[in-house]
Amino acid sequence: MAHEQNQSCINACNDCADHCDYCASACLNEGNVNEMVRCISLDIDCAAICRLAAGYMARDSEFAMELCQVCAIVCEACAEECDKHSAEHCKDCAEACRKCAEECRNMA
16 A cells, blocks of 8 residues: 555654644744744644645545655755754754655655
């Protein structure tokens, strides 16, 4: 089954989405929340597309490859933004995003 051969990418997407949700929430509690606006926005976008990509792969959608290509682009943008911040949750999120982007590129 296709979802089994893509399980590593599905797992990376779900893990990334969880990290992005946590990062967005944690950013809202930072003292400099105004400086975190782009990070929060990209976290939300990234979590959404990662979950969407995981679903497409799980059900072997004919558009899974194309969606994973876009997912990789969003993950890279999110990682780059998170890297600009010193918060540990941002660093952890950036790492998860880079892993997901790599998995998505390998899948696509």
